[in-house]
Amino acid sequence: MPLREIQESVQQIASAVASVLRVEVEIADSQFLRIAGTGKTEAGVLRTMAGEDHIYRESLLAGHPVVIMHPGQDERCRPCMHYGNCVETGEICCPIQLDNENIGVIGLLAFDEEQRERLFADVDAILTYLQKMAELIAIKLKEHYLYVEQLHTVEKLRVVMDEMDKAVFLVDQDNRIIQANQRARQYLRLDHDDSQTAEWIDAIRRADAAQSAPKQVVLSIGQEDKTFLFAIKPILLAGTVKEWVITLDDVQEVVQIARQVSGYSEPDPFRMIGGNSPAIVQAKEVARRVAASDSTVLLQGESGTGKELFAKAIHQTSPRRDEPFLSINCAAIPEHLMESELFGYEEGSFTGARKGGKPGLFEVAGKGTLFLDEIGDMPMPLQSKLLRVLQEKEWYRIGGNGKPIRLAARIIAATHLDLQERVDAGLFRLDLYYRLHVIPIHLPSLRERREDILPLANDILLAHANRVGKRLHGFSQETQNVLFHHGWRGNVRELENVIEYAVNMETTSWVQPSSLPIRTGMLRESSSHSVKENQGSFDWQKQGLTLKELERAAIDTTMQQIRDRNGRKEEAAALLGISRATLFRKLREYGLT
Template identity: 40%
Template sequence: MERILKFVLDSIIEGVIIVDKDARVVYVNKNACKLLGLTSDIIGKYVADVVKNTRLHIVVKTGLPEIDQVQHTENAVIITSRIPIRDEHGQIIGAVAVFRDITSIRKLAEEITNLKEIEAQLKAIIDSTNDAISVADENGIVRLVNKAYTKITGFTPEEVIGKPATVDIAEGESIHMLISKTRTPIYNARLKVGPAKKEVIVNATPLFVKGQFKGSVAVVHDVSEILQLTNELEEVKRLIRHMKAQYTFDDIIGDSRLIQIAKEQAKKVAQTPATVLLRGESGTGKELFAHAIHNSSQRKKGPFVSVNCAAIPESILEAELFGYEEGAFTGALRGGKKGLVEEADGGTLFLDEIGKLPLSLQSKLLRFIETKEFVPVGGRSVKKVDVRIIAATNMDLEKMVRNGEFLPDLYFRLNVFPIYLPPLKERREDIPKIAMHIVKKLNQQYGRMVEGISPQVLHYITTRDWPGNVRELENFLGRVMINMGPEERYIELKHLPERDSYHEPKSTEVKVGPLKDLVEEFEKQVIQETLKKANGDKFKAAEILDISVRTLYYKLERYGIEK
């Protein structure tokens, strides 16, 4: 019987230690030795001497049981019950400790606790987002939704969780169900959800865990909120337009006679409400002048609205300029929309690329300039505003009038005070100063520290024609600075992207002196030689030089060349 009892105790997963009334070990099973690192030769020894942290000797002395006590050993955490052993008279004759390793159980419990905490954190994060989120399992059964989902669909979690994902669909097909079949993402699906049949856009992706499809997650966007954000963005863009008048006459670089004449003309007309027509090639600074005129006028505290007539599609240009009433056309916003003309009330309306204004719209603009009144698209009531017009073009409006492409009356209304902005090739002496201004600006944009431009490069850029004018020069210098190393401080010939096509003068005798004087001397020689070639014909000479006759007369007077 004793043999059978020993076999049973050695077979159980619990550890067992038995001591007598003197707290000496009388039995220890195999699992006890394994858990506590003991050997069988502890039999007969005082238990406190051979088992660390034991309390069996105390239980023998007090006779009080200790149930489910946690005990830490060197290799594990055990839970122990220590029970006194009594004879038939109730006298203590020993004690037994039964214990079990709970390290793995405790670790599992901690993991479960951590998972619950993570789950609670994830749920809090999902609930805090403004986007509606729903999660379904591999069968398309809803398993999780957030608060924003309830706000958009009207369904509470209790009404949808555990049910097929079709439960919230009013019109359309469930995206979760589609993904459960295709297992591929679906983007920008248009649906109607909930009792109110709210229109939404849904983006959904499948969920894979270790390569196994486990369901899908969908993000639902309220279309009405998207439209509201679009309208708000449009309003912000309009406000930005009002803030663009940021330049003054001090920002216009140049000391040449032609640019000084243009600036003086602009300063004078800025003090009046007269309509201004800025003429000049592309990149000569027409919008810069428009800003400066506005900021020097009595309207500088009013809005400055810039409109590029060539950038807005002809189909919507009238609505953009003059606004529209509700229901004017398909897609019109509820309540209508103010046009750019009305937004400029009390300020300046800058019409860039006026030559590209469609003929069909020119008559309406003409009437507005004459009366300061207009009727929005689809409207009946007349609106009146106080707007100063500045127009700009690089086109030959006179030729367009002759060809029937531009209304003569509109031309005369716009051409009240024309200002000619000269191209760079007609004011080469300004190019060095303009170039350094551009370099300083590009230093900020590119994070460079360029301090100057070599004389050879200055000679190159001042003798080159710039069809794109300041805009082309800025692009050129931008490419040059990109070719420079971060440590380089001066622009040299080696940095020029076009250096293969540029050759330095072969003559070793190069005049040295103030660049402005040298450029003027060179320009004077060119004009004199051209006049000789044209036999004194000013019109022919201007054509050869590719400048206007008026500009040629300016230069003849400036350099004292006989007319």
């Protein structure tokens, strides 16, 4: 019963027509249920017209108008129950058609002579008007169909959106959320408080302008900061943006679901750091113990000892493992760029500033970990600003003067330099040193853990041999001796490079010394030559000296030879088989230079 679905509108049309033509109006559907009526027919609305529907039936079946000048006498009225005593004085009816289907009839009725005169005064004009009213009713029904279809589509979309595993919401031109699915209401707690909506949308727009996919943003929801992956797309109408659709994925949930689906079991990150010597085991144990805390960690070790590897392992073992891990090399970026990289900047804060500004690494790291590599090379002006962040746990973007941004990330710093020596030389702030030196972890060089050299070398050899498709059984005895006694100033990184070179050069099943880089042989010869020089210039068996006196003499002799050939202290440390930091400490202890 389609017309019954718009009964109220049909009745309004019937009343309007009756008011204009000053005759009575009656409208029935295809089942001859009276949908609307005026005057004497109004009492029969929503009742069947059985026995009184013969003229309407003819019009409906024939699909054209019917004009009855003398109701009750016209032969077409004979089947009607009121034939011979009809109270009507005239009738004109017209079918209502929608998409070439007859869906009802609209009739004009006269019940007295005045109405009859008005009805038949100009039949052609009345028929034209009546057909227009029939078309209007059909249009109303069409609109109703479209509206119902839209409601159905909206409801289907709502159900689909609510079943999605990501938050989806629409935003208008005023940054108001006008529609949100269940997950969005849950993530953003919209049912409790939506006062932060503008702040969230602004943060999303800034992150969208500053990042490439996949994009992420940190939103403050209540008293909690949460990290989301997001996408924002415009909804265009005639080339003009009307609204935006935004989707959010909780980073922690995404990682957790991925692990569940894949059956992935997180390995111990520290097991990825090779070596079983007491020195490296102790370093890993300390790092593993502090991983769960928020304390600042300072990793100290020579180049190539795995400082970033340790930083990542600490992050991956910590409760922050599902948050971002970001790193910056303080020695690789110019001072004027490093400040904006760390702290970010507001739009218009300097010439060339990106529209909308840019979040810094402190901000993008969110509740994750920020790794400051080569912190010892940070310029003094930036050291002051970093100190304030570590002390106050907040900062401002460059050009920002509003609400400060709270620091939520954990800081891990690393350096190959002796920071105490840098402090003594006036190149590093003492107060910043103590802020960073909360949990210092010394990463031993390969010289301090020679028992790890050959096991590490074998693991690296296997990996590179598999990569290039070679069958190598291992290292010859002579090659093992070379690897074991080499100084390894570049530590594990140098070891990896040497072995990768050897894998590519070797033509037998066992790596021979001839396949090692020439530099390795040169350094080995230089190292042996220096040791012989040391042995020749100092009587190591001299009687009457204590162990400390022997140590002091060895260091003094080695330093003298390094000075004679304008060498570096790193070379002296390598010849003595100790770390650079240990050498500097011993030099201070014995008053040597």
